[in-house]
Amino acid sequence: MTPPEVLLHRDQDVLAQAAAARLVTRIADAQAARGAASVVLTGGGVGTAVLAVLAATGARDAVDWGRLDLWWGDERFVPRGDPERNETGARAVLLDHVPVDPARVHAMPAPDGPDGDDPEAAAERYAAELRAAAGAGGAGPVPPFDVLMLGVGPDAHVASLFPDMAGPREEKLSVVAVRGAPKPPPTRISLTFPALRAAREVWMLAAGGSKAEAVRRGLSPNADPERVPCAGARGRERTLFLLDRAAASALPPGEEGAAPA
Numbered sequence: 001m002t003p004p005e006v007l008l009h010r011d012q013d014v015l016a017q018a019a020a021a022r023l024v025t026r027i028a029d030a031q032a033a034r035g036a037a038s039v040v041l042t043g044g045g046v047g048t049a050v051l052a053v054l055a056a057t058g059a060r061d062a063v064d065w066g067r068l069d070l071w072w073g074d075e076r077f078v079p080r081g082d083p084e085r086n087e088t089g090a091r092a093v094l095l096d097h098v099p100v101d102p103a104r105v106h107a108m109p110a111p112d113g114p115d116g117d118d119p120e121a122a123a124e125r126y127a128a129e130l131r132a133a134a135g136a137g138g139a140g141p142v143p144p145f146d147v148l149m150l151g152v153g154p155d156a157h158v159a160s161l162f163p164d165m166a167g168p169r170e171e172k173l174s175v176v177a178v179r180g181a182p183k184p185p186p187t188r189i190s191l192t193f194p195a196l197r198a199a200r201e202v203w204m205l206a207a208g209g210s211k212a213e214a215v216r217r218g219l220s221p222n223a224d225p226e227r228v229p230c231a232g233a234r235g236r237e238r239t240l241f242l243l244d245r246a247a248a249s250a251l252p253p254g255e256e257g258a259a260p261a
Helices: 012-034 044-056 058-062 086-093 119-134 209-218
Strands: 004-009 037-041 068-072 074-076 147-151 175-178 188-191 201-206 238-244
Touching: 004 012, 012 037, 012 044, 012 058, 012 147, 012 201, 012 238, 044 058, 044 086, 044 147, 044 201, 068 086, 074 086, 119 175, 119 188, 201 209, 209 238
Parallel strands: 004 238, 037 068, 037 147, 147 201, 201 238
Antiparallel strands: 074 188, 175 188
16 A cells, blocks of 8 residues: 655645646546546545536546546445435536536445345445456456545544444455444445555545544554544555645644645
């Protein structure tokens, strides 16, 4: 796993603007190099703000939206269109406003889908979709995502991998059902650590003082991912903690990061 780098921004708005610009560049570079790009989206305040900035900027035209695969790191297991779904927010602020190929928007299943109210079956369906995208010559059960974005929770959770929940860390699976999550709704679907670590780049997004302690713990070299999940998500080529000043406020002096804005 790559060691994390910290990039510091003045506030959440600047963080979202910088992340959106970085995302456009990364997608365009991947498409130029390999013909297509693959990105894993996240929800939450910062994740949704990044997509909203991307929708509003002319730089979005640098992306060939028809050659972009979009996945999600986790999803709340509620019906399609529910405002609590990460997919719903992404569609509202970005996907309904750009010419994406619907077949390349890989939303996680919902309880009103083909598997009904069975999150384990829904998780396996998503895992099968990832395996198909990875292809016979793939390096593992998921495709090599170019960028995988994750929000950091105040308890240091990422995706729906919460502290001290052993089930979601299943090393043999790429996607799992999560029951009894400590924040509502309690039933979710999530990528596992092995799937997160398949990404070329992992970006952790955090803004606000409520995330400061989680960020500090996640950047500790001795952190246990079982207790501090954001310490266990790392990219194969690069790992970035994209923070605003408030989220970085608990870091030791000299470790607050680079590229202030």
